Amino acid sequence: FQLTVYDPSYQTPDWMKEAVVYQIFPDRFYNGNRENDTAKSNARGAEPIEYREWSQLPDNPRLKENEQDPTYDGDGIWGNDFFGGDIAGIHQKLDYIQSLGVNTLYLNPIAYAASNHKYDATDFKTLDPMFGTEEEFLAFTEELKKRGMHLIIDGVFNHVGDDSIYFDRYGKYETVGAYEYWSRVYDKMNDKGMTQEEAEAQAKEEFNKEGQQFSEYGFHHWFHIENEKMDVGLPTERYKYQCWWGFDSLPEFKSMTGEEAMALGLATKTNVEYASEYNNQKLVDYIFKEGSSVAKSWLLRGATGWRLDVANEVDPEFWREFRKELKDPSFQREIGCDPLILGEIWDDASQYFLGDQYDSVMNYRFRDAVIEYLKHGNAERTERELKTILEDYPKEAFYTLMNLMGSHDTARAIYILGNGSDRINRAEQDQKYDENLGMARLKLGAIFQMGYPGAPTIYYGDEAGITGSSDPDCRRPYSWGKENKELTHHYQTLGEARTKNKRLFAYGDLFTLHAQGDIYVYGRKYKNHVAIIAINRGDKEQQIQLDVSTIIQDGITLQDALDRDYQITIQEKNATIVLPPFCGRMLLQTK
Ligand SMILES: [Ca+2]
Ligand SMILES: [Ca+2]
Ligand SMILES: [Ca+2]
Known part of the structure; x- marks a missing residue:
């Protein structure tokens, strides 16, 4: 094991500990304003924009390059296919988003950029014209504030696009690139x-x-x-x-x-x-140091946190100074919140959690461990893996982690859980993929996330049953009108339970009660408030009896948030829980 020695005054934003996050790839969520669909005449350089219908799938030039797929309908160019999603669309769907218990959005980059993914900035400081106007963005953040919601945006401060005001390879901009x-x-x-x-x-x-x-x-x-x-x-x-x-x-x-x-x-x-x-001090000034810098200007316009792309490829000293600037008390007063700093780090992030760099990371370690358990059982191994994360990180960071099941950079969770292979370009082409199995396991994964410390994060459309293999197949347009209602309802029920028991789930202690084979059970406790999350990923009913005297007293009754007819009462220190096949329970204390 390792010992992580960190600054004792290290603090992370409480709002992220209390967050339920919804990640959106903005071009693909909802088209709220058709006028901006044609706001640009070109993608990168002189490349055309490939307009696609909402019912189509993302263009995947690999289908043409590698497989000569006869059904291929794209133009063979990467990253230039657009569906028209925008900020106005997200704004219009906030009621729906909140119905999932979500209180925080994480948007993939929204700054001006040539590609649909926008990790190739043209101009860091300006909203992409196809995503809307400055006015639309300010109206959006104003509405988020009114609803008590937070907004994490995505920054790539390692590189820019070759088609940009900084580089201007194609001679498109007034600045000398x-x-x-x-x-x-x-x-x-x-x-x-x-x-x-x-x-x-x-x-x-x-x-x-x-x-x-x-x-x-x-x-x-x-x-x-x-x-x-x-x-x-x-x-x-x-x-x-x-x-x-x-x-x-x-x-x-x-x-x-x-x-x-x-x-x-x-x-x-x-x-x-x-x-x-x-x-390069001018770069530092421009990116985060001065008042009009990229990092500060978006926070002044209503964003409340930054997700930092390829964070490990930038000098840690850059991030130390970045943190000092953004966490400055007078700047925090100016923007009215403690801004989140979250790094894109895929493996052990301990070195970033010493109090001088990040508050959080995208917790792919959690994703891998939970998916492993849901697919193969062996709860013991997953418990060891999750315990390692708990031991590696300071508590402030652990309770602020972005606990995801998938993202724009991975195949969809439902697809992986349904035994799909991310080496296949399109989910439908994988004969071994079993969507019903994927859905049954995803439901359990959602229970695991929603009960666990850290911010459960839903990749847009996971709750609607959207499938997809690896990028770009995992970036399909949201299936409005064709949602999987049963799955959506499941997420809504869990989101409601998480919201109603916010302090318990955000701050409660974690107790592993049982992790063996197909069964994983953990408890949460905050003051006198207790929950038990119990999952059976196997296909046989099991009854388990657990000594829970360390967290709960005899006579207390707990009710399953997902099946309100199911209750247990603690007797002689024991909880006895019946778990049908593919069943997860979120057992919450009744009054
Ligand atoms: Ca294309
Ligand atoms: Ca649009
Ligand atoms: Ca120029």
């Missing part, structure tokens, strides 16, 4: 034999004449672009530059030494003694 600048400089050096100094001077003059603006933040110095051509003679010919995982659509912020940053006019001092994006 880095690619636009250096490609012109290198062309002059290579074609006209100029020195770099001469080439830069002439390029600057030309940009000024064209009426283009050099950003005061020095965007043109934020990236690493070399005087070396790639793909020579092909339509994709370009100068070589550093990009995320080799994707030329995603240029990465350059790591630089303090001396380099000072020489480029990006800093007046060295922040760290090694090459880091954190030495």
Whole structure:
């Protein structure tokens, strides 16, 4: 085991401990304003926008590339298919969302970007025009506030899109982007034999004449672009530059030494003694330090937290300073809340929970452990895995974790639980996938999540029975009018129980009462208030008798929130629980 030594004053937002989260991929939830569907004329560069009907599936160019699928109906281009979902659509569906017991939204990126997933920012500070206007966004956050709801948005501060005001590879924006600048400089050096100094001077003059603006933040110095051509003679010919995982659509912020940053006019001092994006002080100012920065301006517009994409690829010092700025008491007073800082970390996140970086992470460890149990039994193993998480993390972080069953980055939970394989491109193509089995197990997974410490998180449409293999199949439009009502009702019942017993579930202690084979039982206790969550993932009825004297007294009666005819009374220290096949119970104390 490990010992995590953390700052004793480490605190995380209580609202996240009390949260039930609904994650939305905004293009795919609901089209609340058809006018913005055509707000842009192009996707990335000169690529067209591929408009798709709500009843269609996401374009998956792999179906064409790998399989020559005769039913393929896309245009072969990645990330340019749009369905029209927007902020107005989410706004209009808030009653429905709240009916699930949800009090917090997590939206995939909403800032201006070329692709449908928007992890390729064009302009970090502006709402994407296809998602709506500034007014629509402010009306939305105003409504969330009125309803006491919170909003987590998604930030990618490791890279941007090549089609952006920062890089401007395609010459679309008034600012002088880095690619636009250096490609012109290198062309002059290579074609006209100029020195770099001469080439830069002439390029600057030309940009000024064209009426283009050099950003005061020095965007043109934020990236690493070399005087070396790639793909020579092909339509994709370009100068070589550093990009995320080799994707030329995603240029990465350059790591630089303090001396380099000072020489480029990006800093007046060295922040760290090694090459880091954190030495680029103008970038730091722009992303989170000044009042009009990306991170602060969205919080001032009503968001209440940030989910940080590929957080582990950015210098931890960057995040330490990020936390200091956002957690500053006077800034918290200004925005009226303690903003959540949540990292995208897939494995052990202990090093980020020492009090100086994150409040929470997307808890994929929880997802993996619960899915493993639901698919294969062996509750002992899952209990060990979950206990390791509990032991690894400070309590403040553990109770704030985003406990998900799936996301935009994984196949849908119902599909995986129904024995679908995420190596198959489309759920319907997997002969082994059993949707009814997936649904039965998903229901149990929802019970597990809703009773557990941390914020249970529903990926939009999981509660409606939407299926899908890995990305992009897991990003299907919400099935309005064709929802699986039984499943939705199940989530609503659980959400109601979680809401009515908020303090118990948000702050209560956790007790594993039994974890063996197909059966997993845990208890929650807050002051004198107790709940028992009992799950049988097997296909045989089981009756279990458990000594519960550590958390509950004789004579207390508990009622199943999911089957109100079922009650148990504690007798001689014991709880006796009958669990039919594929049954989960959320047993709550009656008065
Ligand atoms: Ca496409
Ligand atoms: Ca729309
Ligand atoms: Ca430009």
